[in-house]
């Protein structure tokens with residue numbers, strides 16, 4: 195029986211994780227979870243899985259819930275995320291919270307020796323070197339949940355990492371993959387939220403449309419698999435059936451395939467090194483699909499992807515600034531305060547004006563993160 199702490203239980207990844215836990219009560223037990231502002235969903239999860247500790251975003255919600263559920267302990271805010279992540283009874287942390295707010299709790303859980311199943315890519319982008327260094331020191335495994343990284347992880351199983359020639363991340367191209375840059379000028383939030391293959395949270399769906407999602411994933415792959423950026427490629431593959439590939443030095447290419455269903459990588463990270471049957475999973479029928487398509491990525495069309503490679507190669511606080519600028523700009527786009535193309539313009543402006551600090555400590559990262567968000571807010575006023 196694995197005992198689980200879950201950050202971001204009310205989100206897209208969180209809800210799918212909860213489903214897996216519900217379907218496998220003999221394998222997993224939810225000890226503690228966090229949510230944000232969705233109190234209805236928080237109640238539902240409490241009633242279904244009876245955790246010991248729950249953290250919400252606002253203090254007032256924690257107070258209200260503790261009246262309703264007197265046997266459960268409630269906490270809130272950033273300290274609440276840390277309390278959930280470090281609950282003494284859990285051995286695994288599933289980090290499915292959105293954004294760099296997940297950083298401190300991840301580091302705290304690693305210091306407690308917990309296995310980390312990580313969907314929260316912003317944490318790995320903003321402070322990958324700190325996370326991996328802490329994991330090494332504490333002999334902790336960081337297991338990928340992101341579909342591409344899970345595919346790479348599965349394609350590396352039993353292989354010697356020194357024999358890898360390159361990692362190939364597949365990209366669907368997002369909601370606007372068939373549009374030119376000219377056509378992107380007038381796209382709406384509603385259009386951008388219409389991902390062709392995946393049903394996900396709003397922020398990552400916009401990231402897919404700008405291709406910043408793939409940029410964050412290139413950096414995530416560099417961090418998780420210790421691979422230089424020159425050996426990480428992106429390949430457009432509109433069907434999202436091949437979830438990513440690893441090419442070896444003997445020219446062999448090993449990939450992981452499947453119908454687009456995030457429950458597969460989530461469950462694999464939870465059951466690793468075993469595999470469990472997926473309740474309600476859809477089997478891949480390649481004969482029915484008939485054809486898969488591949489295309490080289492155009493860095494002029496997908497400027498955000500180029501910016502992410504640039505930040506990745508530079509390293510340091512430029513990564514934090516890029517990530518925070520993206521988080522802030524996407525939030526503004528979702529509030530209809532800026533246009534779609536302004537997202538990458540803002541990121542580029544922040545990156546151009548940033549004085550980079552290499553190998554930053556946690557305090558520096560948190561400072562750059564919050565200052566960048568303030569600068570973006572001022573730029574848009």
Ligand SMILES: NC(=O)C1=CN([C@@H]2O[C@H](COP(=O)(O)OP(=O)(O)OC[C@H]3O[C@@H](n4cnc5c(N)ncnc54)[C@H](OP(=O)(O)O)[C@@H]3O)[C@@H](O)[C@H]2O)C=CC1
Nearest residue numbers: 202203204205206207230231232291292313314315394395
């Ligand atoms: N969705 C997907 O299929 C995939 C997602 N990922 C990554 O997983 C992470 C989560 O994505 P996704 O599930 O789509 O996101 P969602 O927006 O659907 O969910 C985010 C979760 O985080 C909570 N949350 C947001 N802000 C805060 C905050 N400030 N404090 C505490 N909790 C907060 C939300 O709470 P509430 O809703 O209650 O307010 C919710 O539980 C992201 O890093 C994303 O890139 C990676 C691969 C695929």
Ligand SMILES: CC(=O)[C@@H](O)[C@H](O)COP(=O)(O)O
Nearest residue numbers: 340341365366367368402407
């Ligand atoms: C499901 C998942 O892992 C997402 O990150 C997905 O990859 C988004 O798809 P694209 O970024 O390829 O459009």
Ligand SMILES: [Mn+2]
Nearest residue numbers: 340341342411
């Ligand atoms: Mn992904």
